[in-house]
Amino acid sequence: MATTSVRLVAHAHTPALRHATFAAGETGLDEGGRRAALALARNPAINRADACLSSPAEAAVETAQMVSGCTPTIVADLADGDYGQWTGRTLAEIAADDPDGLRSWLTDPRAAPHGGETIATLITRIGGWLDTYIDSGLRVLAVTHPIIVRAAMVHALQAPPSSLWRFDVAPAAHLHLSSDGRRLHVRLDGPT
Numbered sequence: 269m270a271t272t273s274v275r276l277v278a279h280a281h282t283p284a285l286r287h288a289t290f291a292a293g294e295t296g297l298d299e300g301g302r303r304a305a306l307a308l309a310r311n312p313a314i315n316r317a318d319a320c321l322s323s324p325a326e327a328a329v330e331t332a333q334m335v336s337g338c339t340p341t342i343v344a345d346l347a348d349g350d351y352g353q354w355t356g357r358t359l360a361e362i363a364a365d366d367p368d369g370l371r372s373w374l375t376d377p378r379a380a381p382h383g384g385e386t387i388a389t390l391i392t393r394i395g396g397w398l399d400t401y402i403d404s405g406l407r408v409l410a411v412t413h414p415i416i417v418r419a420a421m422v423h424a425l426q427a428p429p430s431s432l433w434r435f436d437v438a439p440a441a442h443l444h445l446s447s448d449g450r451r452l453h454v455r456l457d458g459p460t
Contacts, residue, residue, distance in 0.1 A: 270405035274398065275314055277335065277442040278414040279327040280304040285439060288359040290351040290382075293325035293413050297334075301327070304440040305334035314442060317409035323347050325413065331440075332411040345397035346412040352384030377429035388429045390415070395423035402447050417443050417456075424454050 280301035285292035297305060308314055308331075315336050322332040322340035324347055332340035354362055362370050369381030377387040385393075394416050401408050414437040421427070421435050424445055437443075437456070444455045 272402055272404050272445075272447045273407045274401050274445045275317070275407075275409050275442050276417045276420050276445070277308065277314065277331065277409065277411045278417045278437050278439055279323070279325065279331040279411055280308075280440045282327045285327075290354045290357055290359070290362075291325075291348055293323065293327035293348055296326050297330050301331070301439065302334065305331045308335045308440055308442070309337070313444075314409065316407060318406045319408045321346060321408065321410040323412045323416070328411045328413065332409070335411065336409055340411065343397070343410070345393055346410055346416060348413040349387075349390050349415055350384035352380065352382035354382040354384070374433060375430075377432070387419075387432055391419040391422050391429050391432065394419040398423055398445070402445065402452065403449060414439065414441070417441065420445070421454065421456065424452055 279293050280297050281304065282292050282295045282301055283298050284295050317336065320332055320336040320338050320340045321343045322328045324342050324344065329340060366381065372379040372381050380386045398420055417437045418432050418435045420443055422429060422432050442457050444457065446453045
């Protein structure tokens with residue numbers, strides 16, 4: 269069986285992401301984000317792919333275009349989490365207005381105090397997508413959101429959903445999953 273390579277790249281910085289805003293990828297990259305995406309484009313291991321995929325978010329599409337030089341195929345399963353009524357608000361605002369809800373969301377993977385998607389559901393979503401590719405024999409580049417890269421790590425490592433917050437994924441970081449049909453290898457690289 270051919271080796272499969274799935275590289276999940278967290279989109280580069282946006283102004284909203286720098287302010288810890290929920291659904292921060294819905295805007296374009298800032299200047300630092302564009303520089304980071306261009307640096308990723310110089311990494312031949314990342315930009316060599318049979319399939320270039322992206323979250324529907326503007327920052328993910330822009331990062332994918334800069335990294336791969338092609339227009340990515342939009343994949344709904346790579347979308348950011350659904351943060352419900354927290355969408356567009358900063359973490360500081362939520363901490364001030366709904367500290368109990370924030371604490372619940374950060375500690376209970378089944379909680380959705382914002383009315384959106386739970387962490388457990390998010391992990392199941394990205395895990396289902398990942399399982400369709402991991403033995404495909406393809407080289408896949410998928411640009412998405414930091415929380416989705418975290419969820420992919422949890423799924424790949426078969427870790428408990430509560431471990432999601434223990435993984436730190438910076439903008440422009442990339443997770444490389446490879447499989448030879450027998451074993452899955454996991455490597456997280458930081459921004460280049």
